[in-house]
Amino acid sequence: MNAPLTVAAGQASCVALDVAANVATAARLVRLAADQGAELVVLPELFLTGPELTAVVVEPAKYTVGETDSRLDPLADACADSRTAAVVGAPVWEDGRILVSAHVLGRGGQPVGRYDKQHLTAAERAVGISAGTLGHTVSLDTWRLGVAIGEDVHHAEHARAAARDGCQVYLVGTPLDRPGPPDSLVTERAADNGLYTVLAGPVGSGIWHPEGERLAEAGADPSVAAATLERL
Structure with a gap:
């Protein structure tokens, strides 16, 4: 029940609107994280397309990524080969709506959940992105993990909801086109x-202890920051 969990934040650039190339990079980051003992790696917001949401809205069939999309196969294979779970950002097209989402792949590479960003920026709303309505908790071994994307972290109630749901870890993918939230936040x-x-973002990726200490920091692109979390 008290086994530790080793997690990693992936930091890398992506190729605008090239899902296949970005899946390949995501797979490399999973393997790099696994080499450091990670059981879970978190990747940035919209990592599989970049932040080019206008193009995504114009051609959703081309640029959105579903849970069972075959383009995810190299990432699923990396997860399965290394027994490392992953959280990766991508746009999703569902019921006529386009969402900024995070796909969660289990240790076997299988889809185990999806979180849709709840708090949108003005620019996202302006191009026609829809907000998600539900939080998402991931279970990995005996740990409960709350998923967040970008603007979510600026809203205190989002992290509170994760804590109320029994989460011990808050997993945040941040935008590739601007720095993530300040360390103080x-x-x-x-x-x-x-x-x-x-x-996990373009710069400043890392892992923090509940008391505020930074446990790990990513280096040059591409890299991962990994740390082993002990049950509190």
């Missing part, structure tokens, strides 16, 4: 809710 979310926080 990340440590505030961690401390206010007793959560480890894993932040």
